[in-house]
Amino acid sequence: MEINNATVFITGANRGLGLAFARDAVRRGAQKVYAGMPNTNGFDEPGVVPVRIDVTDPTSVAAAAEAAADTTILINNAGIAALIDNPLAADFEAQSKALFDTNYYGLARVTQAFEPGLSKVPHAAIINVLSDIVWLARPYLTPYAASKAAAWSYTNQLRFHLADRGIQVLGLHVGFLDTDLTNGIDVPKTSPTDVAIQTYDALAAGKSEIMADKGTVRLKSTLADEVPGYITPPPGLF
Numbered sequence: 001m002e003i004n005n006a007t008v009f010i011t012g013a014n015r016g017l018g019l020a021f022a023r024d025a026v027r028r029g030a031q032k033v034y035a036g037m038p039n040t041n042g043f044d045e046p047g048v049v050p051v052r053i054d055v056t057d058p059t060s061v062a063a064a065a066e067a068a069a070d071t072t073i074l075i076n077n078a079g080i081a082a083l084i085d086n087p088l089a090a091d092f093e094a095q096s097k098a099l100f101d102t103n104y105y106g107l108a109r110v111t112q113a114f115e116p117g118l119s120k121v122p123h124a125a126i127i128n129v130l131s132d133i134v135w136l137a138r139p140y141l142t143p144y145a146a147s148k149a150a151a152w153s154y155t156n157q158l159r160f161h162l163a164d165r166g167i168q169v170l171g172l173h174v175g176f177l178d179t180d181l182t183n184g185i186d187v188p189k190t191s192p193t194d195v196a197i198q199t200y201d202a203l204a205a206g207k208s209e210i211m212a213d214k215g216t217v218r219l220k221s222t223l224a225d226e227v228p229g230y231i232t233p234p235p236g237l238f
Helices: 016-027 058-067 092-103 105-118 139-165 192-204 214-221
Strands: 007-010 032-037 049-052 073-076 124-129 167-173 209-211
Touching (some): 007 016, 049 058, 105 124, 192 209
Parallel strands (some): 007 032, 007 073, 073 124, 167 209
C-alpha cells in the first residue's frame, strides 16, 4: 500500500522513530498525517496534526480513534523500555506489568479501536513496530523482550485474521535506533529516518515483515540453525 494520498495515524509520534514516520509520510504525499502522543502541548510539525492519545487509557484511545476516523494506515509505534538486573529480580513483575500495558496491551487497544474504520475502506494497513530483542537473549531487557515477543505473536495472528478484509499487516523488527533514548549506549544504531523509509518501501511492495538493519537480518537468519541466535548470539553481532 502506498503512502501517497493515504491518511496515516502514528502513536508515539512526538519524537524518534514516530516523528520520522510522520515526516516521511508528509514527504511522500500523504493526504493527512496524525501524530499521536500523550501531550500535544508545544508540538509543531508542518503538515502533521497532533492528537492526544495515551495507549494505556482505553478512553483516550477511543477518543483518538473517533477524532481520526478517516485513518487508512495505522502505525503502532508507541513503546517504552526499562532495564532490570536479571529475569529473577525483585521488581520483575512490576516492570513487566508496566511494559506489557504499553508495548502489548497498548498496541492491541489501539488496533481494536481503529480496526472498524480501517475495515470500511478498500485499502488499509497496520504497521506494528517490534524489535530484534524477540530473538536475542539480553537478561537486563527481559520484561521489554517479553512484551515485544507478545506483540510479535499478536501481529502474526492479526495478519491472518485481517487478510480477507484487505488490511495489510506489516511487522517491523529493528535493533537500537539513534535517538535521545539511546544516548550513551555504545552499540551500533540505525537512523530512524532510514527505518521509516525502508518500512514505507516495504509496505508499498506488499511485504508482511521487514528487518530494518543488518544485525536484525543476521539474527533472524539463524532461527532455523541447530543453535539459533536466541540461544547463542552470532559472533560479532554487537
